[in-house]
Amino acid sequence: MDYEPVIGLEIHAQLATASKIFSAASTAYGAAPNTQACAVDLGLPGVLPVLNERVIEMAALFGLAVGAEVARDSVFARKNYFYPDLPKGYQISQYEQPIVAGGQLEILLPDGSAKVIDLTRAHLEEDAGKSVHENLGDATGIDLNRAGTPLLEIVSEPQMFSATEAVSYMRAMHTLVRYLGICDGNMQEGSFRCDANVSVRPRGTTALGTRTEIKNLNSFRFVERAIEFEIERQTDVVDGGGEIVQETRLYDPDNDETRPMRGKEDAHDYRYFPDPDLLPIAISQSFIDEVADKLPELPAAKRTRFINTFNLGASDADTLVQDRDTADYFEATVAESGDARLAANWVTGELFGALNRTGIGVAEAPVQAPALGQLLARIRDETVSGKIAKQVFESMWASGRSADEIIDAEGLRQVTDDSEIEQFVDQVLSDNPGQIEQYRAGKDKVFGFFVGQVMKSSKGKANPKRVNELLKQKLGASEGSAE
């Protein structure tokens, strides 16, 4: 029997606010344990929650970006359960009236095709704290700094049918929330986490099989591996006549497998009810209109525009739109240099390389777009060759000086004067009579030797195109040359 997997993803995106969703404690990452957990976050007797206004705007921005319905009235509900990282014994979340309902996300699959995934809903909730198990003997340590950090939980419909599709969806969502500026997407720091719901069913049927939930996957790689393992595991079970147990599982990257989470055997009865300490969020049409004005051009639209306007291939376009800073940088470089192809090559090549080496992001690049654009303009107007330009770029990166400054200071202008180039060519030819013989005898590769020698003697500044043309002229066609 052939089985197909059905996958839905629940993504928890930490909203990039300065303070928590219900208290004025900081959300900054990396503080010493419990130094950013105020009375409200600790759930001390008598404390009360007060809603952070920014999270409403962020959730609404998300809703509009995915074409969902932003609720005019939404309600916070208590999700009641006991766990040490949940200080109040309940999590303030949303249940029956979430702030965002519906929506869609277009995802790009590795083969270049596109698919639309429907969203069920997105809702606001508070994050729990963290448990620390190392070096505490037979105790677990609880750090509540993270408790109260705002989360947007984004739930997809079960419309993905492979681990690949799931990862594409996760990538698209990752790019989107960063574009919107609502989440920094830092998976190492836990700002963007994914739970995967996986089930299998006989191919061609429509009923959903029993699903398991794999929690807290915080890298694309882990999501892919965990889902693949789980699909295989479930397929083996049902194929062998067994039944899938509905349970929560964790992915163990060391052993590349999922296993059931211990200690969560109780069927959870969360006893949801509207939180009486909070009043419903009312969102007016004018608020929604204001937020709509703030929507940036979204990744999918930008990708299409880049392909059409700049004549880029899909793969280049996709790379350039991965984050807004890169896309903006690219466009500014095009504007300055007038050459989209050149700009695309240099941004994905030299710029990315330098950023990686330096370990910084686009926004911190010492060579900003206008400066790079100027350099590319110098390639276009043949002031420097492409090869020399790379040298110039490195100097620009290290010194902060402009392209023109460096070209002048180091005398890197390309030699374009024919009589000058001819001098170099004549010199090389007269110095290498043996190679001339070889070339004329049919060894085409020797041509490259001559080019190299001319470039060397001109310190790379001779215009390569003219060098090629002049050499060809002077050498004439060689026997056996197919030119």
Added chain:
Amino acid sequence: MPSLPDTVAGIAAGLASRDFSSVDVTQAYLDRIAALDGRYNTYITVCADRALAQAQSADTAIADGSAGVMTGVPYAHKDIFCTAGVKTSCASRMLDNFEAPYSATVSERLDAAGMVMLGKTNMDEFAMGSSNETSYYGVTLNPWGTNVVPGGSSGGSAAAVAAQLAPCATGTDTGGSVRQPAALCGISGLKPTYGRVSRYGMIAFASSLDQGGPMGRTAEDLALLLNVMAGHDPRDSTSAQRPTENYAAQLEIPMEGLRIGLPKQFFDQQLDAGIATCMDEARGEFERLGAQFVELDLPRLDLSIPAYYVISSAECSSNLSRYDGVRFGHRCNDPENLDDLYCRSRAEGFGTETKRRILVGTYALSSGYYDAYYRKAQQIRRLIRDDFQTAFASVDLIFGPTSPTTAFEVGKKATDPVSMYLSDIYTTAVNLAGLPALSAPAGFVEGLPVGLQLIGNYFDEEKLLGATHRFQSVTSWHEQTPPDLTPE
């Protein structure tokens, strides 16, 4: 030294005219507490040194002219309000070791007004009860009788004022817990409109019903204390935005033509004859002042108790989940694992009534029961609120008894929770609707106090206090003190 006044107004006036100092008054109360409270058990914690230090600061402020109206006036504070650096127990073993690390907004307002906190008063555990019999620190006795309850949950505060162990006190009212003990102890008590007084730092029982309020000997005293307690608080999302009034400035309200409603459900055959007589006499006084009485129908009133118990139990079952032995409060010895930590700490920390309410609330919210219980109760809540709104279209205030009985004997109702819940028959509907209401002394039956209840429309505290003030100008029930208050 002349004997000191026993009202807030009297003390404030005396302090202002330098008849005595705040230290004098405070010491006098501390001495009385030391002599008498062993008998009544109204205080869980007496803050003698702290109070005297506050009194000294108050005297300094009075001397240099920077004092406010209430500077130097002592009060008793229900042990449900967090007070930084002072034990805050909610009368529970769960918080027996809890020294609050921060102060409630109400506590801060009282401190800022320069008032002097004599101590934290006894109460029913986590505010759940109508007799003060569920306290971890033992029952509080009503100074009006022998071995009778003061009512609850603000029983300690009510009894303290009645026994003149404080001129005024703070209380909280979720289903009647300010009004009913005020009635049983022969004092006055006000539950303000929901949201009028901040709940930040007021340990939660039932979030949509809880409201802190003043307790004292006169309407004027309630008004003076309400002026300090009331006000919008940005730390409480349910706090009312609407600005407060000076509640003490408008007590002489005109009574001519004031329409007062009499719900027939408050005056059916089940009403105790003695209490009914007191109500008739009180009505007579109001009519002589110029008020007109109108019959009212509140058809769903009897549903208010079951709806109240579902909502309050459900909300408290969730509010009390934070008491888990992890970050504060009671923790069991040598927990074997996490489950043991939770289950044993909570079993040891909570009393029986608290556990009952947690179980009822958990049940009412559990899978499959939400619609039948919690949702149903919220629907009834709307019906009751609508009934009141209909009534207020034709009346200014609603009148009736506060409690179906006078103070009952300790232990009499403690074993039957349902019979205890019925004590709240006249009060719970008010909390469901979020309306303001007060109880004021209206006579005695066999030597035990009887209280009348006035209910107002939203934010009509001035009308309530004014009408009561006018009533107290022509009656003297509120001036009575228990017969045997002299120390042994």
Added chain:
Amino acid sequence: MISNDEVKAIARLARLDISDDAAPDFARDLSRILDFIAQMNAVDTDAVEPLAHPLEPDAPLRADEALENNQRETFQNGAPATENGLYLVPKVID
């Protein structure tokens, strides 16, 4: 009528230890209370919207500013068990 097993199941959800001796009393009390509460069914509320907040205003909002200072020492003073700023509980295995 609530059974002892049901009482224990509810107590489990609420993380309350109820001994076998105490269960019957709680079961009896709970049954009585639930019977009493069943009075609510006397009225038909199908067309009635539940009322959560009597005065029904909208949520007040707070500006997104980190204003709280580190008060760990104050808050952990009196905590049952801490180490290096962490609250300790018996080891939890995921």
